[in-house]
Amino acid sequence: MLPMDHVIALSAILFTIGVLGVATRRNLIVILMSIELMLNAVNLAFVGFNRIWSQTDGVAAIDGQIFVLMVIAVAASEVAVGLGILLAMFRNRDSVNVEEVNLLKW
Amino acid sequence: MTAETILFYVFAGLAVISALGMVLNTRNTVASALSLVVTMVSLGAIYLLLEAYLVAALQIMVYGGAIVVLFLFVVMLLNLSTDEFPPGRQRLIKSAFVIAGVAILIQILIAMGNDPLFATPPEAVPEGYGGYRQVGIQLYTDYVLLVEMASLLLLAAIVGALILAKRKID
Numbered sequence: 001m002l003p004m005d006h007v008i009a010l011s012a013i014l015f016t017i018g019v020l021g022v023a024t025r026r027n028l029i030v031i032l033m034s035i036e037l038m039l040n041a042v043n044l045a046f047v048g049f050n051r052i053w054s055q056t057d058g059v060a061a062i063d064g065q066i067f068v069l070m071v072i073a074v075a076a077s078e079v080a081v082g083l084g085i086l087l088a089m090f091r092n093r094d095s096v097n098v099e100e101v102n103l104l105k106w
Numbered sequence: 107m108t109a110e111t112i113l114f115y116v117f118a119g120l121a122v123i124s125a126l127g128m129v130l131n132t133r134n135t136v137a138s139a140l141s142l143v144v145t146m147v148s149l150g151a152i153y154l155l156l157e158a159y160l161v162a163a164l165q166i167m168v169y170g171g172a173i174v175v176l177f178l179f180v181v182m183l184l185n186l187s188t189d190e191f192p193p194g195r196q197r198l199i200k201s202a203f204v205i206a207g208v209a210i211l212i213q214i215l216i217a218m219g220n221d222p223l224f225a226t227p228p229e230a231v232p233e234g235y236g237g238y239r240q241v242g243i244q245l246y247t248d249y250v251l252l253v254e255m256a257s258l259l260l261l262a263a264i265v266g267a268l269i270l271a272k273r274k275i276d
Contacts, residue, residue: 087183
């Protein structure tokens with residue numbers, strides 16, 4: 001049986017790597033990939049906790065896995081829209097550097 | 107240590123190393139995207155070890171397949187110059203970010219080490235856990251509203267992506 005605390009720890013580590021990627025990188029593509037990484041870390045936590053509470057009165061409980069499916073749907077639509085924004089931005093600015101996009105900056 | 111545990115540590119190490127490789131690689135965005143594939147597939151393998159079979163299959167098909175291919179497609183479409191970590195004062199601010207993030211992570215790990223939840227290993231899974239039958243039945247009975255909402259979300263995303271990526275709206 002897997003050590004469940006290490007599964008959740010792996011999820012926390014991956015989430016931290018994703019946050020640091022969003023915070024430190026300036027390339028919008030890598031920022032989107034880091035967001036994907038964070039969503040994946042959350043998915044891992046969902047599946048891990050679902051494995052800990054895997055049944056109610058002998059019947060399989062898989063609510064955590066349902067939530068993972070929903071997160072995958074949200075991630076897919078987020079990537080589609082995010083990459084659409086990225087293409088529009090590259091067309092207007094010739095760059096994917098987020099620091100060059102400051103139209104809304106006060 | 108069972109074979110399952112050893113496999114878990116192998117895939118966990120692979121996932122962390124490739125995630126770090128994705129974030130730290132500033133020269134080549136294609137290599138970053140390929141590192142992301144390794145992370146996704148490792149996580150898929152860990153889902154298999156956690157007996158979530160349908161989620162593992164979807165992870166590899168949707169994340170490792172569709173989403174990363176979309177990323178690679180866009181990277182190839184654009185002609186990107188190399189990225190650098192920011193200079194000067196910004197570097198200072200972002201180092202503070204990194205230190206704070208790692209400190210919070212260590213805090214979480216220490217708090218988790220003391221949690222009685224993880225003291226006992228989880229019991230064996232019941233019949234049908236994580237299979238497509240169980241997930242499908244629950245998805246289309248208890249969570250049918252969620253499925254409808256997901257379909258609306260995907261429709262909105264398709265329309266949004268089309269409008270954003272269009273060259274000019276006539």
